[in-house]
Amino acid sequence: MLSRKRIQATSGVWPLILMVALFIMGCSSTGNQNTSNVDANISVIRANNNIQMIVEGDRAYLSGVLGSDLSITLESMIEQHPNVTELVLVDVPGSLDQEATMNSARLIRRLGLNTHISRTGYVLSGGVDLFLGGVKRTIGPGAAVGVHAWRDQNSPSTSSGIKMEGVIDMSDPVHAEYVNFYLSLGVPERFYWFSLNAAPAERIYYLTSEEIYDFHLATD
Template sequence: MRGAFFGLLAAASAFLIIDLRELSLQTADLPGHDPMTTDAPVLPPALTDGVPNAPPVDPETSPDVLRQPMRFELLPGGVMKAEGSIDLGAADRFAKEIEARGEYVKSVSLNSPGGSVADALAMSKLIRDKGVNTHVAAKALCASSCPLIFAGGVAREAEENAIIGVHQVFNAGEQRPSPERAMSSAQSTTARIARHLEEMGIGNGLWLHALETPPDRLYYLTPEEMKAFKLVTEPVATAKQAARK
C-alpha cells in the first residue's frame, strides 16, 4: 500500500510540473509575477463553482489582514494565535515565541492562507516536539501549507465552519527556474510533505487532493474527510457537548 501511495505521488508530481510550466508560460510577460515562489502568498481562491466542495462559509478575517506576515499573540487559556501568511522566517519567529512563552502555550490557533512550505513544516515539527495542540476556529482559514502546521498538533480540533483547504504547493528558491529544476524542486517538496504527514499520523490520501488541485484553486475538506484522514482528533463541538452533559 505504501509503495502504491508513493507511486501515485510521483504521478501527481508529474502533472503538477505540467501545471506549473503552463502557468509560467501564461504569466511570463507579466512584470514582477513569479508563480514559482511562496514568499509572497495571497489569499487562495475557491475551487471553480465549488466543485467538489464549496467552502462552508466566508472567512471572518479580511484578506488584507490575512496577507500580512504571520503574527503571534498569546491569549488567555494558553492559546497562541497565529494569524497571517506564512512568510519566510515565520518559523524562526514562532520558535522564539515558544522559547520565551512555551511553558504557557497549550494550543496554537491558526488563521492563515498559507505560504512558505519550509516554514510550515518547521513550525509543525516544533509543535509536535513540544506536545502542543492545534486548533482552527469557526470562520477561520487554514489553507495551502497551513494544514501542514495543523497536522503537527498532538490533538487537532476544527470547529464547525472552520475553513480548511489544500492545493498544490511548491517551494523554490530561484525565480523562473528551468523545467528540470522545477521538477526536481516539486518532487523534493512532495516527498518532504508526504513523509511529514506520515510521521504526524495523517492519512495518505489527504495530500493527493492537494496534488490534484491547481495552485490557483482550493480543495475544501469536509468534516467527514478531516475525520477520515485523521486530520482532526476530536471536533471542538463534540468536546463542548460532552462538557455540558
C-alpha cells in the same frame, strides 16, 4: 531541501476567501458562551495579513501568511510564554516558505502543542501543514480547510509568464519528502495525493467534514 513548493493562496484567490469567510460567519451560531476575549483577539490579528501572534492564557492566536522566520517566532513565543499549550490558527492563507512551514509543524509536535482552527477561521495550503503539527487537532464551527496542488517552479511558462501546469511525475523524489512528513504526523499518505488532485495550484478545494476526519486531519 524541497525542490518544489506549494504555491500559497495569493491575491488571485482573495475574493473567494472573502466570500467563504462571509458565508461561514453567517452560518455559524453565536451561542451564549463567554467568547468576548477570544473574539477581540481574533479581530485584532485579522486586521493585518502579515504574521500576527497574540497570547492569552495558555493559548497563542496566530494569523497571516507564514514566512521563513516562523520557527524562530514560535520558539520565541514559547520562551516568553512557557504556559502556552495550544496554537489557535485564525486566518492562514498559505506560506512563502514551505520547508520552513514543515519544520515549524515538526517543532509544534516536539513542543507538545495542540492546534485549533478558530471559529469561522481558515487554513489554506501550507497553513494546513502547520495545523497538522498539533498533538491534538481540533476545528471550530464554520472553519475552513483548503488544499491545492503545488506548481513546479521549473516548469515552462506561457508567453504571458504564467507557469504551465504539467503532469505530475510520480517518481519525483519531492513526493517522498511530503509523504514522510505527513506520515510522521499521523496523516495517511493518501491525503497527499488527494491534495495534489483536489485543485490546481491557482485554486483552492475546501474539504468537507467527512474528508477532514477521513484523512485524520482532526483528532477530535
